[in-house]
Amino acid sequence: DGGITQSPKYLFRKEGQNVTLSCEQNLNHDAMYWYRQDPGQGLRLIYYSQIVNDFQKGDIAEGYSVSREKKESFPLTVTSAQKNPTAFYLCASQTPGAGSQPQHFGDGTRLSIL
Amino acid sequence: AQKITQTQPGMFVQEKEAVTLDCTYDTSDQSYGLFWYKQPSSGEMIFLIYQGSYDEQNATEGRYSLNFQKARKSANLVISASQLGDSAMYFCAMREGYSSASKIIFGSGTRLSIRP
Numbered sequence: 001d002g003g004i005t006q007s008p009k010y011l012f013r014k015e016g017q018n019v020t021l022s023c024e025q026n027l028n029h030d031a032m033y034w035y036r037q038d039p040g041q042g043l044r045l046i047y048y049s050q051i052v053n054d055f056q057k058g059d060i061a062e063g064y065s066v067s068r069e070k071k072e073s074f075p076l077t078v079t080s081a082q083k084n085p086t087a088f089y090l091c092a093s094q095t096p097g098a099g100s101q102p103q104h105f106g107d108g109t110r111l112s113i114l
Numbered sequence: 115a116q117k118i119t120q121t122q123p124g125m126f127v128q129e130k131e132a133v134t135l136d137c138t139y140d141t142s143d144q145s146y147g148l149f150w151y152k153q154p155s156s157g158e159m160i161f162l163i164y165q166g167s168y169d170e171q172n173a174t175e176g177r178y179s180l181n182f183q184k185a186r187k188s189a190n191l192v193i194s195a196s197q198l199g200d201s202a203m204y205f206c207a208m209r210e211g212y213s214s215a216s217k218i219i220f221g222s223g224t225r226l227s228i229r230p
Contacts, residue, residue: 031215040223041222041223042205042220042221042222042223043159043205043220044220045217045219048217050215058217088157090157090159092159096215099145099209099211099213100147100164100166102149102161102164103159103161104161105158105160106158107156107158108157110157
């Protein structure tokens, strides 16, 4: 079955540590996105990528970094510069074309500080 | 700047009743699309329904329909004959423009709880 796989499901970060969240898709989608969701809140865009080797900052990119070396993969690194990383992180992908196309989401990674 | 407002943080509904979840939006663009997603407690986001700004008819998908009032800038989700499995967070979202390259912004969500 085609879909988006995020791993790990739960992740713990120590102070001063960088951690990387994995996002892999086999939907052959060009565009991929990372969102952050805080408790009781909506989704906020961190980074997005429309094609391989290109990505843009979203609304809350500070303290995060990404890479897009392969079409299938869009890993997100939460750096030590992100002082409040505890949140639920969702990865999404989308086929190019009409604006009516919805984004497809993974199951998310829950990140907490130790 | 575009904005999505969901004014109902939480709602309780009796099973088998219909429920309306409110969503208002703000945009200066004439071309835009509106989405509704469901987020169960497990966390994944499930796409429910889409309405384009130029669509003359309200969108429907099974038990879901979208009450689109363009002049009021509202796009309320109607769930008919609610079921226990409908208990979840519901998010309204908007994309400006008609390209899939445009970003989507999300509202803060409504938590729907269905009572047996």
